[in-house]
Amino acid sequence: MILGLTFATPLLLLGLLAVAIPPLLHLLARARAQEVLFPTLRFLRASVEKTARRRRFQNVLLMALRMLLLLLLALAVAEPITQALGSWVASPRYAAAVLFDNSLSMGARQGAATRLDRARQQAQLLLSGTDKPALAALLPTNAGAAPRELTGRLDTLREQLRNVPLSFGRAPLAAQVATALDLLRNDTSPQKVIYVFSDLQRASFEELLASDALARDEDVHLIVVHANDGPVENVGLRDLRVQGQRVVGQTLDLTAVLTNSSPTDRTVDVRLQVNGAPVGARVRRTLSPVGSEGSSATVRFRLPLTESGPLAGEVILEQTDDLLPDNVRRFALDVASGVRALIVRGPSRETDPLYLAPDALLRIALDPFGPQRPWSVRPQVVESDRFDPASLQAADIVFCTDVPAFTPEQADALARFAAAGGTVFFFLGPDVDPANYNERFVQAIEQEGGLLPGRIEAAVGEIGPSADATPIDWVDMAHPYLAGLYDSLNEYLDVIVQRHYRLADSARPPRVLLRLETGDPLVVHKAFGSGQVVLCTTGASRRWSNLPMARLFVPLVLRAALLSRPGSQAPESYLAGSPVVLRPDLPPTATTASLDVILPPDDSGTSEVVTVPVRPSKEGPVAAFDRTERCGIYQWRLGGTGESETPVRGAFAVNPSGAECDLQPFDPDAFRQGMRNRGLQRTYVGADLASAHASALTDAQGANWWDLLLVLAILTLVAESVVANRLRARADAVPAHLNPRLRDEHPPA
């Protein structure tokens, strides 16, 4: 700024150096003056003496005028601006929606301050400077449902801005811009601007780039002030996946994904910690610089589950860097005790070998090790004619294998068992009476079209060594019972069936897990109430098919058993800011109960307790909790008892957004160009408010061809002067006979 002026094209102020041209030319011309012979100097000397004073004055005046002309030209092409910068919108009254990015990446420390601090400072400048908007609204990107409206009380906004905290979530920039547009659309101010104070994090701005919201409001300007100040050193835990059945006796696979945002190689150590105690050895990884192959890496841990109940753990990155919250990723699980499986079997012939018994191979599949070794599933076998419905209370899953028929009480008990969350698995063997099944489970049960996935028709196919067998030709590899077992479909297709029951078409077709080449389903699945029903149209013995001997049989029945434990499939963690639905183990009628949620301790070590009401739902009593701004392990217990010693009933983990640990920024020019390619011409990006305003101001005035023409004119004048001087010099060229150095070689006549 010079004398209160700013310049639209300050770079062209370099033209001020041109002021030195006239004196330089003068000195050069004097230094390079050519010698020429002349008859006498008497008249020249007299003329010089006579005109000396006048010439000195004229020369000084002329040089001063030329320097002034060049000075004015240089200032002119730099376009001095006397108006206030903020009034680039050509109106003293404009409305601004101030989007303030308080996502996790803004917590990155660069030097003495964080990006959030720098962005806050720039936003304060906007709201307190002489160019402040007449109306403004403050929209932190991660502020939940804060009130959003345009106001002229900028002092209030400044106060709010001071208190905007760093969040652990991702900045939903596109959604917030849409909100800002809605705000501005309803305002009558002549000019409208959306300011975004952010770090240009690629993940968020790519989303904004793809958004159509801005394209609909072409009269709204978008000014992005980015708070980046060079590269940062950061390795973050981007993701943590927990795979495996959360049942005692199983082993979980934990896979953590590391991302390096640093411009250099980084070597880090990662360890697993469960309930405060380390598990296994730390793992070391070296990651390549950001943007190159190898900037991401995975770390795997195995966690054997030895106890049932809540389990909280974390994967920790030990080295410190510029962004600390993404150096730990937590998880919380509810480990179920052993699965209680009940096998109701039909009659078997004493002379039959083991593999022809209806339950033998099933029992081996569920408990391959026997009582000598701890295992997740403990099956109990009961004869079908001794099946007591009351025994279902002690079961999580019931396998009905080749049961000829059910009494109405048994059928009703199985339906209620499934509706309450249990799993019923039918194997239809040679002793099954389809009519009884259809009557008891289809006709007698109105809920969801009956317990069975469809009406059972007559069995088809012959058995025996010379009889034909039908292979399966399709497997639902995405179903949780079968997913991830093998890489390709062909590896599943080792099942052949000689005889099976056909299913009639149903108004509610079940999900087919295995299908015969003939098109008949072999295994189908349907949800029933809170539970599951699985039907296999052939038996669990080797009598009608090789299914019990096939490679997919064990995982199929074992997974069905492991996944039958209620609550064991809850997410291991939630993202900060996400709502959490808690499912307390309460009677369906417990509508007056509440839960106490214990938040993770804050910086001072204090844990806040939040009470949330329990409400009934179709899936049982639930409690909705949405105060998940803080990262850590949240515990909950039954509330309303007035006792602080009530035992903890569950826990869940809240982690920062994984995308936020990738601090790679968008190139400002590339972002602006991208927006312009989408037709959003009024997008300006600057490293601070002043530069963003200057960019906007230049653009608001349109393409200034005058500058270009002026520069061309000046260049043309200079070129003309050079050419004219050269021509004049040629015209004034000293003939050889007048050159003192050549007078001997070139006599005058």
Added chain:
Amino acid sequence: MAKSSYLYFEPERIEKLSNLNLLARQAVEGFVSGLHRSPHKGFSVEFSEHREYVPGDDIRHLDWVAWGRSDRCYIKQYEQETNLRAYVLLDASASMNYRHTGEVTKFAYGCYLAACLSYLMCRQQDAVGVIAFDNDIRFHLPPASTPAHLDRVFRELEKTRPGRKTTMAPVFHRLADTLAKRGLVIVISDLYDEQSEVLKALQHFAYRKHQLILLHLMDPAELTFPFRKIFTFVDLETDEKLQVDPRGIRDAYVQEVQAFTARYRKECSDRNIEYVLTPTDTPYDQMLLTYLAKRRALLR
């Protein structure tokens, strides 16, 4: 006329001027008339040569014998019969060795004039002497009117090279004292000397009853100073240097030169000296024709 073997004598340029001889004669006769009124009239008895009769010649000098033999009228001339002694004083100083864009230097131009005048006067039987000088006398050929003398004049002019500094006033004083009285003195010079001293020296000639014609040679560049960019001018005679931006002083320079020539013009007029400013871009024959015609008109 055959092509001349002399450097500064171009018969074809003189011959193509019709009546130049007559005009010159008439012009010179003016001097002669003046001289006839002087106490030095009469002819020598020593025969020199014949020349063809032209109307106006005194018939007493008609060679009747030749007329009888050839039926042509010839006038007998004698060595002492020449009416006029003319002296051509040619400046051969270094400053004369200058030309800007023209074809000839001032010195060469002066040589052409000296040769031409010598030829014309010899052709009308007047004696002409040529003296070249700078700060001293470079050569001195006493007046004569014979072809052999003319040949010597041409050869001496060809041999002479301009070179030294001009100091013409002492030279003029010396010549004024030594030259026979009542002659015609033609000074060809750029007159780059102390002006008042030169005028005094010219006055000396006038005092000795000489009639003076001052042919002031100037290169056009000296008169108009056409330079535009900054030059370091080097004095031809002294090698002194002076850096000048011509655009700033041109007007003053022209005024200085005009004042210089104007003073000569006025002082010469006051002393009954004919002053002729002669730019060297004017062809010398054209200049002579114009000058002699003008002079003839004045003398009538």
